Amino acid sequence: MPDCKYFEELCSASLDGELTRAEKRELDKHLAECPACAAWLEDLKLMRTAWGDIKAPLPEELHEKIMEHIIDAMPAPTPPRKRTLPVFTIIPRLLPACCWRYLARLGIYLAGWKSASLRLLATLL
């Protein structure tokens, strides 16, 4: 059994003319048994009548003014980022890291492998 929230939505749909015959029968049956939903439907009818009375024509320039505010509030488009190939960014960073071992070995070789600590260091590199 649907609750009153369901029938409140049916009341609104009923005023909009959106109910099927089965839904209309279901709503009418519930309204006959439920004074709260019947009152809800009457309130809705009153609100729609009152709303219809206060409707005023919108100024013609309203749409344009709203669109101008929206466009002004939008951030300027950012130009697309210029992309570089990873080769040109990664290789210059990795090259010194790769070369230091060979430069260190060359230094040890040129020093003549005289020191035991240098020989140990060369084996570690």
Ligand SMILES: [Zn+2]
């Ligand atoms: Zn109800």
